[in-house]
Amino acid sequence: MYVIDYMETGNPSDRHFEHRNQPLVQGVGVKYFSLLEATPLPAIRIDILEKVELGPHSKVKHIIHITYDDLTSVARANLPEAVKRIVLENEKIFTEFFNIADPINIRLHALELLPGVGKKTMKAILEERELKKFENFADIKERVRIDPVKTLVERIIKEITGSEKYYLFVKPRERGVSEIYLGYLERLHGEIF
Structure with missing residues (x-):
């Protein structure tokens, strides 16, 4: 997935309780454009528009599907660039x-x-x-x-x-x-x- 937002302290308005006070990333899947939310592994820094693998050696865990309405304003702003990169790749x-x-x-x-x-x-x-x-x-x-x-x-x-x-x-x-x-x-x- 391409990371479109990284919240180091979590998202207090997230509808998923576990994402309100711990690090959180939002991203878009590179194959089918699924919107995803995940928790980065401890002591891992993730940059916005970084491509993160979702296999067994991923930098993130607890990956869930979300909707466009769940995206932060930062994630929405970065979505077109991430989609463009996927299309070009x-x-x-x-x-x-x-x-x-x-x-x-x-x-x-x-x-x-x-x-x-x-x-x-x-x-x-x-x-x-x-x-x-x-x-x-x-x-x-x-x-x-x-x-x-x-x-x-x-x-x-x-x-x-x-x-x-x-x-x-x-x-x-x-x-x-x-x-x-x-x-x-x-x-x-x-x-x-």
Whole structure:
């Protein structure tokens, strides 16, 4: 996970009692953009925007899932930069999204859910990928004239806040009747790895 806030003395307003008076980190998972809260190990210093492994040799313990509403203002401010770093580190996966995105229904294409992508841009993306698959972000930017990183980051942040009808990348925490999860990250991780 990428750490988006580190509270050395805890968070007195945290809804989890154990996090109110002991060190606490908030972060975003690097694979599926899960929002996480954890306790750093004793005598461990963690920096904001540091990438922390979550395996057996992790610097943190007691990892729990949280919602966007649980994030501190510092964590919310650092979230876009952390998401941007994740997108850039996974350029191959996110480039592939532009190559495989499908229509959602007869009136809406998955690409149209990206900020700044309307019918005209979507048509350009589809025509360009028909000629030749996109190879990387620079290729997308050059051939279609959009900034794929900025567009993806904006979309992922919208999905993390939980205010969307369709979810391309982030699985909604509280799935209601009106939310539709399209699961592109599972598809992309399965195809590429």
